[in-house]
Amino acid sequence: MSSISLQSRLPRTYRIKAIKQETDMVRTFTFDGSLGARPGQFVMLWLPGVDEKPFSVAFDNGAETKITFFAVGPMSEELARCSVGDLVGMRGPFGTCYEWKPGQHIALVAGGYGAAPMYFVAAETVHHGCTLEVFVGARSKEHLLYLKELESLPHVSLHVATNDGSEGFKGFNVQQLEKMLEAVQKGGKIGRAGKAKQPRPSAGADIDPIDQVFACGPEMMLKAVSELTAKYKIPSQLSLERYMKCGYGICGNCVVDPLGIRLCTEGPVVKNDVCVKIEEFGKYHRDALGKKHTF
């Protein structure tokens, strides 16, 4: 029963140690204590008397755990009403994590709260001597997340995109990614949109080939990244979300068609060669009853 020793399947409540208001709809909670989560893994967050849902680990340094969430509905709005000292339960960590090799050149694509786990990935990968092209996108300036944190990391070139152009590139971050992949293929130059912090020697010059692409964000963004990286034959790892209850592979609520794999166990981080076989990917997902909803 190895799996048990690796994860807690019984929630334990922790007191909120700090709350950071990231944007008017987004908050980050800090908890004392670690579940030993790896970047890309999630925990089941329990608000006693309210509900329990999956949330990506935004940071876990072995002592503290951070969660960043959008207030979009019943549970997350209740979460947003919590104050420092309130009790929140956690169990986990669950699921797969992003995998890389030391020294790789990796493109991170983050949309919405995806910026949080992506910061966690970035912090760990630069430890391993990786260099990063980070593409952060949002509707507009005020919805951009984790820019400061990402900028504070070494070996990170930040590429910002907003739909309304209120900051950085006007459009989608995936378009920026495509530009870079083209450039890399052509071996040519690209003009850098967004502020590229402490440009690496090669900046503005030839871009080193991208070893792989990690993405976390809205499913349509993920779908675009999937097609793009398939087209350019670059390995990618995408964080897919489906409705989750147990978090460890028995309730079956997070299973995807037609593979039958459970995204709480064989995911949430799925390699693109598997993603392309998930026919419902980008098309539909199921609710708590197993009913299909198209995106």
Add this chain to the structure above:
Amino acid sequence: MSSISLQSRLPRTYRIKAIKQETDMVRTFTFDGSLGARPGQFVMLWLPGVDEKPFSVAFDNGAETKITFFAVGPMSEELARCSVGDLVGMRGPFGTCYEWKPGQHIALVAGGYGAAPMYFVAAETVHHGCTLEVFVGARSKEHLLYLKELESLPHVSLHVATNDGSEGFKGFNVQQLEKMLEAVQKGGKIGRAGKAKQPRPSAGADIDPIDQVFACGPEMMLKAVSELTAKYKIPSQLSLERYMKCGYGICGNCVVDPLGIRLCTEGPVVKNDVCVKIEEFGKYHRDALGKKHTF
């Protein structure tokens, strides 16, 4: 719950691999398989449909386990009716074991089936460079056990006693032990009763001091050893028996007055400094109902 990993508390049946008729009332069963028992420990032996009772491990080399028993009542007589290939359950090992230091000079005192666990002790101690004085006693020649096995070991001086003198010294083995302890104290010589196999250089000459005495046998013999070793201020370890059910310390049937210790857990091998505090030792024991019976 460390204790669980160290012992099996659920009987598992094994097929009897070999049966040796030791005397007309005594048999030894050999089983394929080991519970990792140490000398002095016991197992609960289960005869499906009959009963389950404690039996000292007569030998366990990590691959095979041996049990030597007297046919004296309902369960042991049923055991005596078993043939090779029959199924017998074992759980354990339970209880304490004899403890020694490498190179010690140890006297072993064995009565009745006590000769079996004593052979196991002897085999292990000589491995650790111990030299042994083994005092085996029985009513008469034909009831002596494990003589050949003991003789086959190096560094063992065998001292045999029978009540009727049909072999070795006429009387009790404890009398022989006393003679030796006296001699050792006086630093004088002793005439060796019984065949002392491959006498050590010192044989017949001064006896090296006895570091400790191990005893297993009828309670009255143990009581005598307890008093004798106390008198001569030599540490001793005695294997005490009381009615046992669970074997791992919860039923309370094997608890002794007035200490309240459980002989399945704090025993069966008990150091004499504790034995002398057990007021019921040599006086009475309790049956399956907890009722007292005097010896």
Add this chain to the structure above:
Amino acid sequence: MRLVFAMLFSMNLSQTILGVTFENPTVLASGIMGITASSWRLVAESGAGAITTKSLWLKEHKGHRNPTIISTEHWTLNAVGVPDAGPEKAREEIGSFMKKKPVPLVANIIAESGENFAATAESILPLKPDFLEVNISCPNVEDEFGKPFACSAPAAAAVTKAVKNVSGNTPVFIKLSPNVDSIAAIAIACAEAGADGFTVINTVGPGMAIDLRSRMPILANKVGGLSGPGIKPIAVKCVADVYSATQGKLPIIGTGGISTGEDAIEIMLAGASLVGVGTAVGDRGVDVFAKICDEMQLWCTNEGVDEISSLVGGMHQELSRRNAPTRKPSHSGTFR
């Protein structure tokens, strides 16, 4: 690994029960990975001899809020509350599974009344499930519907009759609860009402776990049914009771805490023909079915058992052989 075993031990684990052939005795228990055809296929590919659907309702039914499933190394508590999207989805998923059916399918149905059990059965039967499993023992909807039917012999018998009236020649398995005075009495009542077999057992208790700091029950439903290794002795006892109460005439899907091949053999010796596996999917992975089969084959090969069916009810046969006959089904038919 699987393959290696499969080649080493060619012993055949297949049985034919009520006309349905099972490649091996393992059956995915209801409610585990049981929502979609894709899920059932993966479980079949992972070695299951058959799959059981999550309980199906006549209409869409909401479950409980989370937490619905929690566990420790000793127990799992669940109160999912039997959510279901209703018959349209059932038709779509079961239909797609049956089109290219890898293993037999057991359709598990649930309802709040005898008539609706029958109506639900009628809505599912056209999809031609191999067995119908009637869940009269869910402890997690007591709030809505009161004590499970499985807790009363007349109620259990009434549901059985209602379903049998419409089931035609599809075998009907009644899923029993261990949380009763006498599971044997319930089984006898269902058997007399025409049950073709039994699934024994549903979850135990219910039980409760409390978070020390918040002082709140952890499950949103406050209480939930117990499953996993801790309940195996209860499942084995209940299977033995039902087997002897029905003189071993009706097949039993023995379910409860089965994680290993030896567990599976133990519950078959108690009287099970098939072996349900649920919670162990979370503990040993979805390939627990292949693992259990490999372990059964290894054990049977070592012990010279060459007919898997010869294990079924083996304990009862051994007890009579030693003419210590198990009590003839007294009112309770319980083992003593």
Add this chain to the structure above:
Amino acid sequence: MRLVFAMLFSMNLSQTILGVTFENPTVLASGIMGITASSWRLVAESGAGAITTKSLWLKEHKGHRNPTIISTEHWTLNAVGVPDAGPEKAREEIGSFMKKKPVPLVANIIAESGENFAATAESILPLKPDFLEVNISCPNVEDEFGKPFACSAPAAAAVTKAVKNVSGNTPVFIKLSPNVDSIAAIAIACAEAGADGFTVINTVGPGMAIDLRSRMPILANKVGGLSGPGIKPIAVKCVADVYSATQGKLPIIGTGGISTGEDAIEIMLAGASLVGVGTAVGDRGVDVFAKICDEMQLWCTNEGVDEISSLVGGMHQELSRRNAPTRKPSHSGTFR
């Protein structure tokens, strides 16, 4: 170790319940190390706040043959069959314990009829036990005496009345079984019959374990009651049910799978004033009582709980505070 903790955390674990003072909430459960005064003393010295005797009969009573107690890391099964040497031994052992009484003594009695429960109580009362615990819930003598009294409200009430008629001012605790439709209904019946408190729960099931090779049930009694960590959620649920059914007015000795200080706090939050510990003696050693107390003190100190009694029923208070009141004792008074 114990001492170090004792010095670090001076938080007081003592409570006075029905006039009896307990230095800490841990109580040795009946049937564990419960046969002799020497045994009870060792348990008291090992940190228990009180001890309970093995069930005492009016006359000598034989138990079952071995195996009577078996276990795995997940469960313990026992069918000892309540052996007892009878009242003479009881007088000798209890008498000797009371002469120099280290902690309160709970005398657990058992009988096959209401009158004999009363007669057994009368034979024990002169020894001045602090509480009488009435075992109407032993699953291991069904053979001899049929279903436990605890499985029927009228029978449970009748035994309670019979004992209360002779018990004078010695508090009477009724030991309940979890193996019933509604433990709340039984508790209410006993409370109306005058019960002063409850011990919740006795063993679960019963269950059965089979040896694969011999195909024989392992326990000589074939079946036995389940105890240990696997039953804790059932014990917690039953305590919560009894607490709410009696509006928290009667003290409860919460028993079942308690091994750690956190387990003890959990069952107290469910409504227990005292905490019974049995099987854990075999898992963590006889000093499990001291360990549990140290762990409780550590937790309470960290969490700023300075009154141990403030934990009792804490879950119910929290639920009402969040005005999600626990259902007012409906017929079943069960949690939903």
